[in-house]
Amino acid sequence: MPVTVVIGSQWGDEGKGKIVDLLAPDVDIVARYQGGANAGHTIAWEDQLFVLHLIPSGIFHEGVTCVIGNGVVIDPVALMEEIRQVEALGFRVEGRLLISHNAHLIMPYHKALDKARERWRDAEAIGTTGRGIGPAYVDKFARSGIRLVDLLDREGLREKLRAALDEKNAILQSVYKDEAIDVDAMIEEYVDFDRRIDPFVTDTTNYLCQALDDGKRILAEGAQGSLLDVDFGTYPYVTSSHPTAGGCCTGLGVPPTSIDRIVGIVKAYSTRVGNGPFPTELLDDVGEHLRAEGREFGATTGRPRRCGWLDAVALRYTSRLNGFTDLAVTKLDVMAGMSELKVCTAYKIGDKTTDRFPNDIATLERVEPIYETLPGFEGDLTGIDAVEDLPANAQDYLAFMSDVIGVRTSMISTGPRREETLVV
Ligand code: GDP
Ligand code: IMO
Ligand code: MG
Secondary structure (H helix, E strand, C coil): CCEEEEEECCCCCCCHHHHHHHHHHHCCEEEECCCCCCCCEEEEECCEEEEECCCCCCCCCCCCEEEECCCCEECHHHHHHHHHHHHHCCCCCCCCEEEECCCEECCHHHHHHHHHHHHHHHHHCCCCCCCCHHHHHHHHHCCCCCEHHHHCCHHHHHHHHHHHHHHHHHHHHHCCCCCCCCHHHHHHHHHCHHHHHHHHEECHHHHHHHHHHCCCCEEEECCCCHHHCCCCCCCCCCCCCCCCHHHHHHHHCCCHHHEEEEEEEEECCEEECCCCCCCCECCCHHHHHHHHHCCCECCCCCCECEEECEEHHHHHHHHHHHCCCEEEEECHHHHCCCCEEEEEEEEEECCEEECCCCCCHHHHHHCEEEEEEEECCCCCCCCCCCHHHCCHHHHHHHHHHHHHHCCCEEEEECCCECCCEEEC
């Protein structure tokens, strides 16, 4: 089993962090391949709870090496703070965290531009996390980005930062009527990173390919979700990277043929943070109930997550895109106590019915979900460790879900903590 990829099948926050942490003891390396500190991956064990934004979710297992690949955009300030927090919990990070020398940096002007563009868009704002993700990827593809390796060359970095700020300050001031960023203060803050970040920086692609040659096992941790993919998601209400399976190869530099397992993480209902179409959204008491029971508030921004029923049309689409080999269903416990459970199996568009996910948001905004209704289940699922011991209606809901998506379920999560998981 060389490379397993864990991917969010919906709009993010499916519980990827929990599942990666659970699978980590079986692998040698856990690697993030895209996104940045827009991610918030929650890990809970014993009485501890920690939200990781950049460090891969294998860091709490001493035998695991964590890699931040070339496809990730890194805010060095956020990263250093996260390293400090993980070390404060008593975990060793140096020597266990490797960061790609080719990964691009998020600078203060990326965050300023992210916020300014959102203000500019006004009613059409994407609802980004404000972490500078979009502007950093823009610079990467415009070939004007600053990479990790640039931090290690103090003089070169000064020049690059000066040149970048000349341009960004002109845009911030004249287009967005924003304040300019102080060049010298920024340079002073960033030139100091060379010493602090040096022990972590390496050619991670070479490291990973060598690890594969040596028969090591790699777990690739996706961030965000497939419906936020810049190509396959609900554009423009998406993130600026590829959370889908292909992103793993370009974001780490591992060949597609090295991947033999692709786990789709499916929350037992749907959530979305930020703007954009959401066909099964519930703007009623049931949606409120899911938000309260599921504690659906963003792990990065604290924003309330929009909640709705499971959308099997969207899930069939993301399953096809990614080639899920198996599913991990999370938050089943949150559905306990509801009298009925609905699953959207088709969309009505005007007088037509389709089971295909439309690839334009104008259509997606008009669809009416067609639901199958299943009976609800009662009871506390804590402590149940065999599928056969789950309430019969919960088993039926899971079976229906697998059937309608067309992929087998290999893990069922019934609570935030490691132990609250059934492996099928
Ligand atoms: P990620 O971004 O996909 O890693 O997910 P987040 O960490 O943003 O959000 C998932 C939230 O649900 C976190 O607060 C987790 O602790 C929590 N969680 C994960 N699995 C379960 C589960 O099976 N049941 C419950 N009740 N909470 C869960
Ligand atoms: P994890 O990894 C949920 C959403 C934002 C916004 C859109 C674009 O924890 O699942 P961005 O800041 O990326 O430019 O914002 O994407 N978004 C997420 N939603 N979970 C995430 O990450 C997200 N990362 C970004 O809310 O709608
Ligand atoms: Mg999250």
